[in-house]
Amino acid sequence: MMSDRAPVPPLALDRPNSYIGRSVPRPNARRLVQGRGHYTDDVAAPAGVLHAAFLRSPYAHARITHIDVAAAKAAPGVALVVTGAEIDQVCEPWVGVLSHFKGLRSATQHALAVDHVVWQGEPVVGVAALTRAMAEDALSLIEIAYAELPPVTDPDAALLPESPLIHPELGSNLAFALTVESGDAEAAFRDAHTVVSGDFRFGRHSPVTLEARSVLADFNPSERRLTVHQSTQTPYQMQDIYARHLGLPQANVHVIAKDVGGSFGMKLHVYGDEVATVAMSVILGRAVKFIADRLESFPSDIHARDHRVRARMAVAADGEITAMIVDDLTGVGAFSAYPRTSAVEGNQAIRLMGGPYKLRHYSGNLRVVFQNKAVMSQYRAVGHPIACGVTEALVDQAAAAIGLDPLEFRRRNLLTDDVYPYTSPTGYLFERLSHHQCVDKLERLMDYPALRADQAEARTKGVVRGIGFAVFIEITNPGPAFYGVGGARITAQDGCVLTLEPSGNIRCAVSVTEQGQGTEAIMAQIAASAVGVRIEDVRVITGDTAATPYGGATWASRGAGIGGETVLITGKALRANLLRLAGILLQMPPDNLDISDGLIVDNATGRERITLQELARIAYYRPDTLPQGVQAELTAAHHHVPRGQPFAFTNGIQASHVEVDVESGFVRLLNHWVVEDCGRVINPLLVDEQIRGGVVQGIGAALFEECLYSEQGQLLNGTLADYLVPMASEMPDIHVDHVSTPTLHSELGAKGVGEAGTAGAAAAVLNAINDALQPFGARLSQMPATPERILRALGKLAG
Amino acid sequence: MTTMATTISVNGTSVTRQVEPRTNLVDFLRGELGLTGTHVGCEHGVCGACTVLMDGATVRGCLILAVQASGRDVLTIEGLSEPGHRITKALQEAFVLRNALQCGFCTPGILVTATELLTQDPAPSRELIREAISGHYCRCTGYHAIVDAVQQAADVLAATQGPA
Known part of the structure; x- marks a missing residue:
């Protein structure tokens, strides 16, 4: 676990009976x-518990002209039917902005839509009944009249002057814009020996936790005490939210998250249907439970990614990367999410670009736009796969243009061990990274020369294989700079x-x-x-x-x-x-x-x-x-709370080995390797499994996962049969190794490892596919790399 | 809504309940019997979280109505965790030691399927294990550790049983 160069500092915990560094099984x-x-739906519900269901907007953009709930109120087993206006009487609406994202705008969001629906799947009316089935029966009796409005779905079109406005009070569909400049990128491009460029597209994802969002609220009016069992990562944040938005003393709000069936960042946002469930419990003075079903998870869980990036990289004659210019346009759906906003992913994507490399000239331009789609916000490896995907694709193109092996080209350009502490052109502070040790270790782990020999031999037999690399950096251990400074009541x-x-x-x-x-x-x-x-x-x-x-x-x-x-x-x-x-x-x-x-x-x-x-x-x-x-x-x-640096950085490198069937467009994953540096490893068994799980979510992004919307803003593949996630039979074994450079800002020295796998896997897979396709003159710059897109790139399908 | 008297053997005990015909088996197990170890992940037969054994074969609890299970023998993870189910026990032990679960939501269903697999094939290859569990979505592990754990359990079972 020791790095080759930096000795791990002695720790007071290095004692004979220390458990640090041992693969101890999990007690739970x-x-x-x-x-x-005890997942939330397993918790023994209080007597008389009611079950909530929600009628959701069938339109991406419409005005609500009439709601008739009389028949639903009279339906068997129904205790309460509520509209957005009624929920507003007990629950303060919210706006998903934070002051440290200067200029970030969003509209007032109600737990249930009031007068205006802005995405298909937005909850409009809530029903609480004796059983979920009765609640759903009652939903079918509700009549809502909508006047359709033109939907805004394409992020480029959203910014055209003639575009319809999703929130007319904001005057445009632009939520946030950011420019990050360092050095003189334009001059570096004028002086460049070689320029490579690409237009990259990253699909919109749904996190797909196996356990759907779940909440069980029980309000006791005699003491005005609220108990909420919830499938959430952040019970304290939710305690604060419920107290403030429902007008209760914080001490009266008790939030419990027992077992949580997957989260990946999806279960720390505020969702209207969950808040409405809690509000219904407050209105009724009874327990109310809401378990999202899979069909409502797809359009109502936060989505992620959805970027269009135009990027260029300038390279000098000796193979030195000198500059990058990046333009990122990302669509975040109908609102900026509350309370963490939808600006974080774009902000991180634009600042992580080129992060592992020595280049000093950078120009990044980010635009975050509203669309009539599900709200997009933080999901595992926020922004990282975008930055890594763009940077590493350009690095491979540059290596090819210069005529260098991709691993050798990376070695020449990666930050060297003598530069730390280092401030990146985008303002990130790297305490100490271990790029070169990771590259060396990976090369040995995968036996790179043997793989290249295998690739050449396979090619003679008509078997098309490719090898792809992705160097990554990962933001961990966020301090108050992340949210607190922006006014969020989210503690660091x-x-x-x-x-x-x-x-x-x-x-x-x-x-x-x-x-x-x-x-x-x-x-x-x-x-x-x-x-x-x-x-x-x-x-x-x-x-x-x-x-x-x-x-x-x-x-x-x-x-x-x-x-x-x-x-x-x-x-x-x-x-x-x-x-x-x-x-x-x-x-x-x-x-x-x-x-x-x-x-x-x-x-x-x-x-x-x-x-x-x-x-x-x-x-x-x-x-x-x-x-x-x-x-x-x-x-x-x-x-x-960490005070020494705004956040920590880890680093690593991944490699993917693939076989592409150029007749069918199918990709077979042969192998995947990761060498990463999360600082001190507390439990190697758990760290390796965090990496592997993260890698497979990244592979999902590379090959399968994409929320497909029609031009009308209808989610077309919102079932688990249609939205593809990785399955066991198509995944490779994943080989993991480590370099350990503990942070000196803590005694423990641990940096975190949750994002690393996801940060780099997709880029490695896409680079491997492009390596395989290179002899055919074909190149993909869109994820997921579906068989159809691969065949189009090969010219075997028109369009 | 009308109900039907339905008798099912669940984990070796015969239970009779009045159930609505529209109630699926997993909702019956969880709601009527409190057997919450069987999970509901998608309710359209894809994710595998609700998998149970019916007459010894895996079925999706969300694709079978409780009334269809009438007269059948259903085994859930709770029943398989009782003494006597040596294959499941070996799998559970291997899953814990190998950390072949994270959030654990998919795990009972995968253990049910892996029990069926090792019952039919005591020494499956990695490829066969991967194929056998492909009816189960796991979002946390990336599957590698699950494959390892099923192999480990098979090895342990082979070592403790001796030659077949």
């Missing part, structure tokens, strides 16, 4: 394999409370959350190591605003780096408390004692002096035996 996995998970800190319990066990309540990445396992590893106990004796509690401190939770690869550091700091504090107490009992200086495997031991000899169990027994049940004036401090609580 056992109940999940036995079907004993985390909190942890560690307690020695009467049994001698450790209870760890921490504000980062678990959606399967193994948060609870690594927090247990860190707590056990910091305090000095066996991991079996640590119980981690997450996902409950009443049980843990308020914190940022899990997103943007912040769990290990920020949450983990919080647990480490807290663990050291509890350990100090316990050693102080043991010192008093044993009449020894605490510095001469240590805690190891749950035992208080002599530092010098390692000899056991007293068990933690015994210490706990005395502290809880026989404090009368302690000296006068001694109070045992059995709990430690700390908060932590």
